[in-house]
Amino acid sequence: MATRRQGHARRAPAALARSALAGIVPVIERVRDGIRARPGWSAAAVALVALGLVLGWLPGEQEAAQSTASVIALPLATVETTVGPDASAATDDETAVVAAVIEPPVAKPAEREWILVEVQPGQTMERIFRQVGLGPGLLHRVVNHDDYTRGLARIRPGDEFAFDIDEELGFLALRAELDEESWLYVEQGPDGLGSRIEPRSLDRRVVEASGVISSSLFNAAKSAGLSDNMTMRLANIFGWDVDFALDIRAGDRFALVYEEIWREGEFLRDGPILAARFTNQGDTFEAIRFDAGNGPDYFAPDGRPMRKAFLRAPLNFTRVTSNFNPRRFHPITRQVRPHNGTDYGAPTGTPVWAAGDGRVIRSAYNNVNGHYVFIQHGNNIITRYLHLSRRDVRQGDRVRQGQTIGAVGMTGLATGPHLHYEFLVNGAHRNPRTVDLPDADPLPDSLMENFLAAGRPLLARLDHVDPNAPLLLAQRDPAGCEDDGADC
Numbered sequence: 001m002a003t004r005r006q007g008h009a010r011r012a013p014a015a016l017a018r019s020a021l022a023g024i025v026p027v028i029e030r031v032r033d034g035i036r037a038r039p040g041w042s043a044a045a046v047a048l049v050a051l052g053l054v055l056g057w058l059p060g061e062q063e064a065a066q067s068t069a070s071v072i073a074l075p076l077a078t079v080e081t082t083v084g085p086d087a088s089a090a091t092d093d094e095t096a097v098v099a100a101v102i103e104p105p106v107a108k109p110a111e112r113e114w115i116l117v118e119v120q121p122g123q124t125m126e127r128i129f130r131q132v133g134l135g136p137g138l139l140h141r142v143v144n145h146d147d148y149t150r151g152l153a154r155i156r157p158g159d160e161f162a163f164d165i166d167e168e169l170g171f172l173a174l175r176a177e178l179d180e181e182s183w184l185y186v187e188q189g190p191d192g193l194g195s196r197i198e199p200r201s202l203d204r205r206v207v208e209a210s211g212v213i214s215s216s217l218f219n220a221a222k223s224a225g226l227s228d229n230m231t232m233r234l235a236n237i238f239g240w241d242v243d244f245a246l247d248i249r250a251g252d253r254f255a256l257v258y259e260e261i262w263r264e265g266e267f268l269r270d271g272p273i274l275a276a277r278f279t280n281q282g283d284t285f286e287a288i289r290f291d292a293g294n295g296p297d298y299f300a301p302d303g304r305p306m307r308k309a310f311l312r313a314p315l316n317f318t319r320v321t322s323n324f325n326p327r328r329f330h331p332i333t334r335q336v337r338p339h340n341g342t343d344y345g346a347p348t349g350t351p352v353w354a355a356g357d358g359r360v361i362r363s364a365y366n367n368v369n370g371h372y373v374f375i376q377h378g379n380n381i382i383t384r385y386l387h388l389s390r391r392d393v394r395q396g397d398r399v400r401q402g403q404t405i406g407a408v409g410m411t412g413l414a415t416g417p418h419l420h421y422e423f424l425v426n427g428a429h430r431n432p433r434t435v436d437l438p439d440a441d442p443l444p445d446s447l448m449e450n451f452l453a454a455g456r457p458l459l460a461r462l463d464h465v466d467p468n469a470p471l472l473l474a475q476r477d478p479a480g481c482e483d484d485g486a487d488c
């Protein structure tokens with residue numbers, strides 16, 4: 001398994017807000033005034049899509065077509081959602097205001113009957129006030145009440161407001177989402193308006209999913225109820241050991257235990273993967289999320305980190321345009337010259353990352369290399385990055401694995417935008433795509449007890465959801481090994 005190449009799972013389909021959509025729909029009733037009830041698109045759905053964009057998933061043409069408008073109930077036993085009658089009408093726009101009466105889930109001050117309003121593109125707060133029957137004078141007083149309410153003047157599509165309006169008394173209260181974790185209430189009291197902030201409790205539910213791959217990981221994961229975002233994260237955990245572009249076979253299987261973040265009965269978003277298992281061509285890999293003090297990371301059950309000390313490829317690339325080749329005919333100089341690295345084709349501006357922790361020993365420009373960066377890692381490994389459009393580090397800088405050091409370009413001797421990447425061990429060029437990458441440091445003994453205590457129940461859940469996976473029992477049960485037993 002040490003010879004497997006890292007996969008970057010680059011062909012991720014377009015980000016779907018599917019699970020967010022399926023989860024956030026509250027119990028909705030039709031409302032008076034003929035305004036039709038609709039499920040609230042919470043900001044979570046938007047955020048999820050935005051996250052996808054940030055992560056740089058570009059929808060492949062064929063996948064984009066099948067990723068539109070999928071609203072599917074989550075097939076997870078622990079989750080129960082009730083989809084409103086018009087869940088499928090979320091994209092039609094015959095009314096500007098989305099309003100619904102929602103049953104108050106908890107006993108808030110006096111049984112308020114909220115009118116929920118979701119901001120549509122192009123809407124102003126004034127228009128929203130008008131549509132619920134409130135005047136601009138009130139809006140002016142609300143917005144100018146204090147620093148918090150001033151924020152109400154800046155609304156965005158997808159924001160959700162709740163009004164409590166009495167037919168005789170008029171405006172009683174307005175509730176706004178200050179952020180993911182707090183409500184802003186503006187209430188009409190006997191002496192005028194008052195405002196207060198109330199925490200919104202986030203509820204973390206631990207759920208599990210599993211699947212067997214028949215055509216693709218993404219299809220199997222979708223069937224298991226996973227969002228594409230979660231599938232990406234799953235692939236990233238095991239991407240050090242499994243090349244998800246080349247190594248996946250029918251019959252491969254996965255299982256994971258992860259968190260869902262809920263708030264007041266509404267699904268907000270997926271939380272972290274707590275533990276996962278991937279069986280690839282008979283080899284089973286397991287990973288447990290654990291914070292050893294530098295932020296959470298994933299470790300095998302024996303305490304080895306899932307990640308290596310080096311990224312296999314220091315960028316999200318489109319394709320390999322030229323491989324490492326000691327006897328290559330050079331396309332520009334037209335001479336036989338060794339190609340001492342790997343050329344990764346990618347659009348100009350694509351971030352280039354430090355392959356491992358280290359120190360920048362050169363950051364400069366010349367006519368052949370263009371903008372280039374060399375990094376020294378420990379004593380014996382140097383990585384080189386050529387033809388950059390931009391350099392973000394200077395000679396002497398310390399860099400961490402994954403830190404952006406520059407961007408893909410075609411400066412120097414290059415026919416198109418690509419990264420020329422070299423990997424040198426003790427001064428000798430090695431093939432970056434096949435060189436054995438050193439492991440990162442394992443968990444220290446002092447943390448193993450905590451790690452195992454946290455990991456055991458998660459592994460038990462994986463066994464429960466994926467009972468037929470071939471397990472690596474020796475690896476799974478370090479307790480069966482004597483101290484320092486090298487064969488464990």
Ligand SMILES: [Zn+2]
Nearest residue numbers: 341342343420
């Ligand atoms: Zn090259």
